[in-house]
Every structure is written in structure tokens, then in C-alpha cells.
Amino acid sequence: MDEESMEEEGGGGGEPMMDDQNHNNWGAGGYGRHLLGSAAGQLGDRFLREAATGTPAGTELSEANGMLQGCEPGGASCKGGAGAIAAAININASTSKFLMNVITIEDYKSTYWPKLDSAIDQLLTQSPGDYIPISYEQIYSCVYKCVCQQHSEQMYSDLIKKITNHLERVSKELQRSRPDTCLTPASPPDLYIERFNVALGQYMGALQSIVPLFIYMNKFYIETKLNRDLRDDLIKLFTEHVAEKHIYNLMPLLLEAQSTPFQITPSTMANIVKGLYTLRPEWVQMAPALFSKFIPNILPPAVESELQEYAAQDQKLQRELMQNGFTRGDQSRKRAGEELTYKLQTKHATE
Structure with a gap:
């Protein structure tokens, strides 16, 4: 079966029908008959027969027009008028198309x-x-x-x-x-x-x-x-x-x-x-x-009695870092960046 666009299935942004029963009942069922009474049922059956047997569409449309012409304006047998018949025709045509594209x-x-x-x-x-x-x-x-x-x-x-x-x-x-x-x-x-x-x-x-x-x-x-x-x-x-x-x-x-x-x-x-x-x-x-170490609030809050233990762990980590080549540098002087900034400022002030 060939792929069709999502628009043909009901639109890309809308909600899908819950199942094929909803699709079929909506298309061939109550809505058209609600507009046209028994006339919708007859038209719906004819359009489905056309889809199955290949009957020319003009024949069905001619019969639909005859049914429309035989209606009394506002009469019970012509509920909804020409617009309603057109709606029933479109609905049942969509239904026949959907039924012919059932995914087995x-x-x-x-x-x-x-x-x-x-x-x-x-x-x-x-x-x-x-x-x-x-x-x-x-x-x-x-x-x-x-x-x-x-x-x-x-x-x-x-x-x-x-x-x-x-x-x-x-x-x-x-x-x-x-x-x-x-x-x-x-x-x-x-x-x-x-x-x-x-x-x-x-x-x-x-x-x-x-x-x-x-x-x-x-x-x-x-x-x-x-x-x-x-x-x-x-x-x-x-x-x-x-x-x-x-x-x-x-x-x-x-x-x-x-x-x-x-x-x-x-x-x-x-x-x-x-x-x-x-x-x-x-x-x-x-x-x-x-x-x-990677997820907060895993351990209970720190208490004062364990501060010494935390300090000892921090000192151990610093020693391990130094053993792996990470030095603390000369703590008696300013940071390298701050020292460079100070020298540049002094030089500009004297010029």
C-alpha cells in the first residue's frame, strides 16, 4: 500500500480518531442521516456501491438532484436543503475512500x-x-x-x-x-x-x-x-x-x-x-x-561534630592532587593574573 500524506488522513496537527469504528461511524452513520433523514441513508448506500462497482458518478449525482428537486422547501423529507445533500455526498465519498484504504x-x-x-x-x-x-x-x-x-x-x-x-x-x-x-x-x-x-x-x-x-x-x-x-x-x-x-x-x-x-x-x-x-x-x-558527589541531597545534612572529618578528607584530596602533578603555587604572592594587571596599571601611570 502506498503512503499518503497526513493531511489525507485527517490533518497533521489535529487529534486522531480513537479507532476505525469512530471513523466509519462518523462518516457513514449518524451525521448525514441527521441532516437528511432517510434520503441520506439512500445516498450513502449508493455512493458506497459506486466505490465498489465503479458506477459512474454522474448517475448518482443526477439521482441526488432529482431527490432534491422533489423536496418541498422546508419539508420534512428535505431537511437541510441543497447544502445538507452536498454535505452528505462529501461525507460518504470520504467514507468510501477511507474504507478502501484500510490497513490490514x-x-x-x-x-x-x-x-x-x-x-x-x-x-x-x-x-x-x-x-x-x-x-x-x-x-x-x-x-x-x-x-x-x-x-x-x-x-x-x-x-x-x-x-x-x-x-x-x-x-x-x-x-x-x-x-x-x-x-x-x-x-x-x-x-x-x-x-x-x-x-x-x-x-x-x-x-x-x-x-x-x-x-x-x-x-x-x-x-x-x-x-x-x-x-x-x-x-x-x-x-x-x-x-x-x-x-x-x-x-x-x-x-x-x-x-x-x-x-x-x-x-x-x-x-x-x-x-x-x-x-x-x-x-x-x-x-x-x-x-x-554528583547528585544533591543524597547524604544527610552535615553536622558540627563531623567537621574535622570533612577537613581531613579535603586535605587528603589536596595531597592526591599534588601527587598527580597539580601544585598549589606560591600562596605568599598575588595570583598571576592580578600581578600582571597591577604591573600594567603601574606602567601606564608612570608614562
Whole structure:
């Protein structure tokens, strides 16, 4: 089945019909008959027969005009007049067009889902800053049409299965880079941490595109029938299929890296810690001190009796920084920038 523009389906900015029953009932049902009484039903049936058999439109229009001419002005059999008949004709013509464009389950599997599948693949594997050659409007339109034709349940099932398979492959790749793995020669801990950071960032970035593309499915199926949210479901998938399988190997390495300043870049450490907190806040209990460095209000407020301990920790950090080549400089003199500014001002004053 060929793609049609969203305008032909009901407009790009409006709300979709909840299902095809709403579409069909609105088009062929009560509205035309409300305007014209039994005449609308006859005209509607004729236009649907025309769509199915190819009867020339002029024949039906001539009969419609005859019915209009036989009406008494204001009579009960001609409720609404010429404008109402024209409205009924347009409504039933739109209905016949919609019925002829029904998306069957075979159409969904052969035409619509493959387009969605390909787009999801590209979004899940893109690197930050990459250009993705997909039509977001086309994908959005595919989702919209499938929701209107009651394929939401199948589409949701396919989406979950697709992303689950992807995350299982991601987890296996991370497993190969673990320092204690038997599958490959031991790799350095920082490589394992960095690869986890890349996998987490790539997936969270993909969700920023995937969730909006499936907004109609989320609104009219997941929220309405499942009482859940698509983004929450997809985050839960990463938690179950990736993070839970690596958290007990990852956390000791993070704690070890924390004790050695700059073994892992501060940005990588912050991304992982914040990401783990987003996935499952209770993981804070595994390393409260580590999480507290990047997430506020994790630890209880400081008390006066612990000030000495805080001072000792600060002194230890300063010693570690000095051992790694960071010097405090000559504290008896002004800062280098202030000293230069002072000399320049003195020179201009004497000239």
C-alpha cells in the first residue's frame, strides 16, 4: 500500500480518531442521516456501491438532484436543503475512500512495520551528532495510521521486542570488555567504564527521538489501556537487560576510579552516576558517597561534630592532587593574573 500524506488522513496537527469504528461511524452513520433523514441513508448506500462497482458518478449525482428537486422547501423529507445533500455526498465519498484504504495486518507487517523497524535501527545505533537520513514526518504518519486502524497492540509488541533484542546485543558487547571476563584477554577497567557510558548515553539519546515518534501510540494505547508511559517502559528495558547485568561489576570499578583522581574523566563519571540514579534510584545505597558527589541531597545534612572529618578528607584530596602533578603555587604572592594587571596599571601611570 502506498503512503499518503497526513493531511489525507485527517490533518497533521489535529487529534486522531480513537479507532476505525469512530471513523466509519462518523462518516457513514449518524451525521448525514441527521441532516437528511432517510434520503441520506439512500445516498450513502449508493455512493458506497459506486466505490465498489465503479458506477459512474454522474448517475448518482443526477439521482441526488432529482431527490432534491422533489423536496418541498422546508419539508420534512428535505431537511437541510441543497447544502445538507452536498454535505452528505462529501461525507460518504470520504467514507468510501477511507474504507478502501484500510490497513490490514498483512499491510502492517509488509509495509508499515518495516519502515518503523529501519528507522528505529538507525536511531538506536547513531552516534552523537550523526545525521540520520530518515523522514520523521513519514515515520510519524505511519504510526498515526496504524493507531487509527487499531494496530497499536501489535506495534507496541514489535517495538518492545525490537529494542529488547538490541539491548541484549549491547549487553553482550559490554560483557566482552569486562576486565574479569574469560571470553577475551583482560581489558583495562577504564575501557569497560567508558563503553558502558557510551551505551547508556547512546540509548538515552535515541529515546529522545523514539518516544516523540510514537506519541500517538503512547497516548491512545499505552496510557489509556496499559496505564503506563512509553518512556518509562523503554528505560525499564535498559535497566533490566543491561544495567542490572553489569551493576555489580561496574560499581566496584567506579569506587576504585573515584579513589584515584582523573583515572576516569569527571564528565564520564558524572554521566554514569546520574544515569544509574535515573534508572534505579535505590542503587544509591550501594555507594552513597559516590552518588552524593554528583547528585544533591543524597547524604544527610552535615553536622558540627563531623567537621574535622570533612577537613581531613579535603586535605587528603589536596595531597592526591599534588601527587598527580597539580601544585598549589606560591600562596605568599598575588595570583598571576592580578600581578600582571597591577604591573600594567603601574606602567601606564608612570608614562
